[in-house]
Amino acid sequence: MGEEGKGNGKEHKLKRKAVQVIFGCGSIGSAVAKELEGRGINVVIVDKEEKKVELLNEADFIAFAGDITNPDVVDAVMAEGEPEVIFILSSDGEANKKAVKNVKEKLPDAQLVVRAFGPLDKEALKELGVDVILAIPDITARTAMDYLERMKFRRKAKELTAMIEEIKKREEGEGKLGIVIHDSPDPDAIASALALKHIARHVGVSADILYRGEIGHHENRAFVNILGIEMRRIEHEADLKDYDMLALVDAAVPGANNFLPPGSKVNIVIDHHATNNNGKIDADFIDIGTDNGATSTMMMRYLQELDMPADKVLATALLHGIRTDTSGFRRETHTSDYSAAAFLHVTADKDLLVQIEAPPMSTEMLNVIGGAIQHKKIKGSYLITNVGAVANRDAIPQAADYLLKLEGISTVVVIGLCEDKICVSGRSKDIRVNIGDAFVRAFSDTGSAGGHATMAAAQLPLGVFSGVKDKDTVMQLAEDAVSKRFLSVMKEEASE
Numbered sequence: 001m002g003e004e005g006k007g008n009g010k011e012h013k014l015k016r017k018a019v020q021v022i023f024g025c026g027s028i029g030s031a032v033a034k035e036l037e038g039r040g041i042n043v044v045i046v047d048k049e050e051k052k053v054e055l056l057n058e059a060d061f062i063a064f065a066g067d068i069t070n071p072d073v074v075d076a077v078m079a080e081g082e083p084e085v086i087f088i089l090s091s092d093g094e095a096n097k098k099a100v101k102n103v104k105e106k107l108p109d110a111q112l113v114v115r116a117f118g119p120l121d122k123e124a125l126k127e128l129g130v131d132v133i134l135a136i137p138d139i140t141a142r143t144a145m146d147y148l149e150r151m152k153f154r155r156k157a158k159e160l161t162a163m164i165e166e167i168k169k170r171e172e173g174e175g176k177l178g179i180v181i182h183d184s185p186d187p188d189a190i191a192s193a194l195a196l197k198h199i200a201r202h203v204g205v206s207a208d209i210l211y212r213g214e215i216g217h218h219e220n221r222a223f224v225n226i227l228g229i230e231m232r233r234i235e236h237e238a239d240l241k242d243y244d245m246l247a248l249v250d251a252a253v254p255g256a257n258n259f260l261p262p263g264s265k266v267n268i269v270i271d272h273h274a275t276n277n278n279g280k281i282d283a284d285f286i287d288i289g290t291d292n293g294a295t296s297t298m299m300m301r302y303l304q305e306l307d308m309p310a311d312k313v314l315a316t317a318l319l320h321g322i323r324t325d326t327s328g329f330r331r332e333t334h335t336s337d338y339s340a341a342a343f344l345h346v347t348a349d350k351d352l353l354v355q356i357e358a359p360p361m362s363t364e365m366l367n368v369i370g371g372a373i374q375h376k377k378i379k380g381s382y383l384i385t386n387v388g389a390v391a392n393r394d395a396i397p398q399a400a401d402y403l404l405k406l407e408g409i410s411t412v413v414v415i416g417l418c419e420d421k422i423c424v425s426g427r428s429k430d431i432r433v434n435i436g437d438a439f440v441r442a443f444s445d446t447g448s449a450g451g452h453a454t455m456a457a458a459q460l461p462l463g464v465f466s467g468v469k470d471k472d473t474v475m476q477l478a479e480d481a482v483s484k485r486f487l488s489v490m491k492e493e494a495s496e
Helices: 027-038 050-058 071-079 093-106 118-127 136-171 187-202 218-227 237-242 295-305 312-325 335-345 350-357 363-374 395-403 435-443 463-467 471-495
Strands: 020-023 043-047 062-065 085-088 111-116 132-135 176-180 206-211 245-249 266-271 283-288 377-379 382-389 411-418 421-428 448-451 455-461
Touching: 020 027, 027 043, 043 050, 043 071, 050 062, 062 071, 071 093, 085 093, 093 111, 093 118, 111 118, 118 132, 132 136, 136 176, 136 187, 136 245, 136 266, 136 283, 136 295, 176 187, 176 237, 187 206, 187 218, 187 245, 187 266, 187 295, 187 312, 218 312, 218 350, 266 295, 295 312, 295 335, 312 335, 312 350, 363 382, 363 395, 382 395, 382 471, 395 411, 395 421, 411 471, 421 435, 421 471, 435 448, 435 455, 435 471
Parallel strands: 020 043, 020 085, 043 062, 085 111, 111 132, 176 206, 176 245, 245 266, 266 283, 382 411
Antiparallel strands: 377 382, 411 421, 421 455, 448 455
16 A cells, blocks of 8 residues: 555554544635534544645544555555545545545545536536535635625614613613504414513513404413413503504505504514515614524524523514414525524424414314305405405414315305495415415505415405495495405406
């Protein structure tokens, strides 16, 4: 074998079995070696420069002097123990490819991580069957973008805490933050508000979570009750006098499905939905993170940047918020959502999540779904139905979710009467349909409407129907009007 496999004139025997090998130990190879050793992973290093090998040995690394293109180097490594992973990281692209061929011939089961130089080099390494190709410029660019994204959140997080701390300065430590969420709030809104309350508490400011309407969805009620989340139901605008600052969370427009007066100013807006308000939001702090599938994801990232760990209840709430708003990571999910969920999963209470996600269905909910099935009208792959008057408005989207499971149905619209308003919920799994945009086009001129590509909601005033006393007649008239508007918009979209 000649001098291959020798370093500083002596043979090296490993104290433990070699797990990973590095061929070529320049700046990148050295960084990888230090990282692996730091994680307790045994490393064998091969480099052609004897002086470098001596320095590595002096630093307690196990290193050999050798030409990585020489097949004998592979034999030398195998004599010390069969490696699981081989990093080929020299600054010579041709040498790296020759080393790959040698390793493939003698260690066909070893995993290969190889440094590449340019597009042609990457293609050649792919053809050689390399497991992981490291293109340093690509990695550097991605790292730089990740760093910029983190800096954005860090800056935003500091701005947010500085603004909340202003309450103490204004009111000599007695001020209060009101965290407003939308009517009949869902888990993402509730969890996000709970996270903002957690941040406020850390900077010494008291906060309340505020909402109007009912928490009607049986799963949402279980969520609040099991986790013991305290919220205040607001009946009148006058109740807001108790708060020195207002935050709007998981919503961006005052008056759109929340109790704030339309056009009013709030201090803080945090939401992940794109707005239909021409980008005009009157607030001092605004963060609209459309590259996140849930506002809970954004709040988790704030907590990370502020070094404020989430306790078991908050971690469970945020994880449930992400899972529900992304429909179990099947709807409009981003990389940030997976990362946040993985981070939260360590702390979240899995037993509580099971209780929250599998609550019993109420008799009322069963009756609403039964009515939706009974009154359904199907036009092609569209299903439109009305469920009559409902005490629990959350039953309407639940019915829409249920009906979307029917074979041959791609889009569902469910209409119900909620006190003095017509409530409409839409669901779609047709990739050609953006039901949120369709609802805005169909209903925003007569009420409030919005949503995502796969889910939407609208609230419409009774208007001319308010004088009709018979609720069945009201619902039939409303169904006809809603169906006509919605189908007309869908027909327009199909022709565009």
